[in-house]
Amino acid sequence: MSKELIEKIVESVLQGRRNKDDEGIEEGLAGEPGVAELVEEALEAGIDTNDILLNGLSRGMELVGQKYETGEYFIPDMLTAAEAVEAGMAVMEPHLVREGTSGAKGKVVMATVEKDLHDIGKNLVSIMLKGAGFTVIDLGIDVPAARIVEAAEEEGAGLVGLSALLNTTMSNMSDVVKELEEKGLRSQIKVIIGGAPTSEDFAREIGADSYGKDAFAAIREAEKLLNN
Template identity: 45%
Template sequence: MEDLINKLKVAIIEGDEEEALKVTKELLERGIDPKLIIERALEPAMKIVGEKFEREEYFIPEVMLAAEVFKKVMEFLKPHLGQEVGEKSKGRVVIGTVRGDIHELGKNLVATMLSVAGFEVIDLGVDVSPEKFIEAVEKYRPDVLGLSALMTTTMIEQKVVIEELKRRGLRDKVKVIVGGAPVTEEWAREIGADGYAANAYEAVRLVKKLLGVE
């Protein structure tokens, strides 16, 4: 079994979807607990990918491809996990790019990394109005709301959303994190957000810290 677990880890790290699914199938056929597969292969593999990224050994495409394969394997495992799947989630995150802004690359990276890290991510897409954010918060009751803005002209929308949450009495129901090229720690404090992260990996660390999960 160790062999297969290792093989699966390597397949995910190298972004080899075909091999990853083949090995996963084999593991299931041998009666290995899917939870064990996630703990012993999937999570460690993504941890290694993250470390490689931080050492600048892996670049964005390699991380994204590995994440894609990770997601595919997860989907494949889902039916075998039973109802435990909900308990497994470390928390729920609603994320979107603010109104007037159609940049999605950074937001997508954060969403991917969060879901890889075990969070349930609901992605509202780009050019999301404050009303839509509010609706989503009411509907999904997320632990964290992520607001992305790439332009100095749309940054102000992050503030608008936070004000709107306050007005509706929702502000203390959800942690708000902000990100995007022009956004700074200072800006986050000024508008009353709970946190700011400079990149996708920091975003994962931030969410974990805010929710007190490992």
């Protein structure tokens, strides 16, 4: 039953249907439950939140990516599916935050780097970090290095989390490390990076402290870096 419901969430992300009134990518499905209703149903059924996030919403988006790569989906379809994932995350967020320990594990500033508009992965990491007990200040997408460093300093954050999904924007991560160094903040503010084109090696190359493959790794690494 739980597997079936998770499959329905995946299917609904692929259809790009935020809720029951939504037509999504293909017409003719309005009236059926969409991502928001299905996530609500899964939460009510007591399905683990991580299961819903990773095997439902995130998995659905991965399949959307594959369909884009094979030419079956186009950019507007990706956007429609992304909106459906967001609708699901909005239903999830209060539940995840309630599960956590109210921000006591430390402060993290999260951002998608300059010129990059992808935020699904970053949002997922942000809400899972909140759920795990961190305070998260999410600066959004397309954020210049200077603004990230300014926010981290002002907020007294111990960790900056950077996301990039494009080969052309991942180099902007190194600007953040450089800016922290220039401002003499590097020893007190740690940096973790993530996003599909990045890697452990790339993190080392640009002088970041850590790399997280997914949201679980992000939590594990954040706990290590902030000494939890």
